[in-house]
Every structure is written in C-alpha cells, then in structure tokens.
Amino acid sequence: MYKAKVLIKRRASILDPQGKAVEIGAKNLGLKNIKNTRIGKYIEFDVNTENKSMAEEEVNNYCKKLLANPIMEDFEFTLDEIK
Amino acid sequence: MYKAKVLIKRRASILDPQGKAVEIGAKNLGLKNIKNTRIGKYIEFDVNTENKSMAEEEVNNYCKKLLANPIMEDFEFTLDEIK
Numbered sequence: 193m194y195k196a197k198v199l200i201k202r203r204a205s206i207l208d209p210q211g212k213a214v215e216i217g218a219k220n221l222g223l224k225n226i227k228n229t230r231i232g233k234y235i236e237f238d239v240n241t242e243n244k245s246m247a248e249e250e251v252n253n254y255c256k257k258l259l260a261n262p263i264m265e266d267f268e269f270t271l272d273e274i275k
Numbered sequence: 276m277y278k279a280k281v282l283i284k285r286r287a288s289i290l291d292p293q294g295k296a297v298e299i300g301a302k303n304l305g306l307k308n309i310k311n312t313r314i315g316k317y318i319e320f321d322v323n324t325e326n327k328s329m330a331e332e333e334v335n336n337y338c339k340k341l342l343a344n345p346i347m348e349d350f351e352f353t354l355d356e357i358k
Contacts, residue, residue, distance in 0.1 A: 199317050215320075217341050225333050227321040234282050234317040237298075238310040250308050258300050 193240050194247040198255060198269040200233040206264045235259055238274065247271050276323050277330040281338060281352040283316040289347045318342055321357065330354050 202208050211229035218226050237254075239247040251269050260267040285291055294312035301309050320337075322330040334352050343350040 201317070201319070211318075211320075214341055218337055221336075221340055223333055223337055223340075225323045225330075226337060227323060229318065229320040232317040232319070234284070234315040235294075235312065236284070236315070237294075237312040240308045240310060247308075250306055253304075254301055254306055254309060257304055257306075258297055 193238055193274045194244065194271045195274050196235075196237050196239050196247070196251045196269055196271050198233075198235040198251065198259060198267055200235070200255070200260045200265050200267045202230060202232060202265055232265075233259070239271070244271060244273075276321055276357045277327065277354045278357050279318075279320050279322050279330070279334045279352055279354050281316075281318040281320075281334070281342060281350055283318065283338070283343045283348050283350045285313060285315060285348055315348075316342070322354070327354060327356075 208230045211231045215226060215229045239250050241247045241250060248271065251271065255267045255269065256262060291313045294314045298309060298312045322333050324330045324333060331354065334354065338350045338352065339345060
C-alpha cells in the first residue's frame, strides 16, 4: 500500500484568474508584498497495489484521466510506502 | 524575494465529498486500487520582503485571512529564497 501525493499546477504560460482575484483581496487586506499567486490542487490518496511500479501506473492513469486537465495543467507526484 | 509554496488540506476528521466523487469516477474507469482521495489546494506566490521572518509573517497572514478556511482546513508552507 502506498500514499500518493499529487501536485497539479497550471502551466506557467496560462493565466490564473483565480490567483489574481485572491491577490486583489490580499492587497485590500494590506498584504502588499505578494505577487504572482497561482492556485493549483494538492491531492492525497492511498494506492493498494503489490509493488511501486504498479502504483505509479495507477497514479499516472488517475491523474491523466481524472485529476488533471491535460490541456492546461501539469502534474507531479510522490509515492511513499505505508507500513 | 521568496517563493512561497503552500499546501492546504482539509482536516482528517472532515469528510471530503469532492474526493469521494472523483474516486467513484476512478472506479468507473477501472482504477480499482485507489482509496481515501482527499482534495486540497496548492498555492504558489512570490513574497517581496527583506528577510525571511517578515516573509513568514506575510504568508501566515495571507493563509489565515484568505487562502485557508480556518474552520476546516490546515495549512503548511515552505519559503525558498529567489536569487
């Protein structure tokens, strides 16, 4: 059994309007030193496979088919064995 | 200048209906080994302060006042100097 931790980020070339909106809120609250806010996803789950390469394949499929938008997002992940 | 990377997670005691929904999709796609999906946020931004402790304070304020929901989410962050 493995614990997968996935980060999903918008590609740098694609605008992030949600990040921009939150940043305007920051300015209004007096947080003036914050720039280039970009909002992505962090997803954790367990993968119940016998070995790590099977787990990697399952995580890759999960990301490509469901979690990430292949048109504008990239993903990366780590897998840690749960004992 | 520092690059902040923030992870925001729902507390373990709080249900994650979005994660459950995505997991049902995974099962329908034949990914049968995935359990306990939990969806959080990953946020990156630059903090333009003179030193690290000022940056930490600014990031803490940003998380507490805007990025995280203090009722049901926890956050953690790292700060790396940008040269």
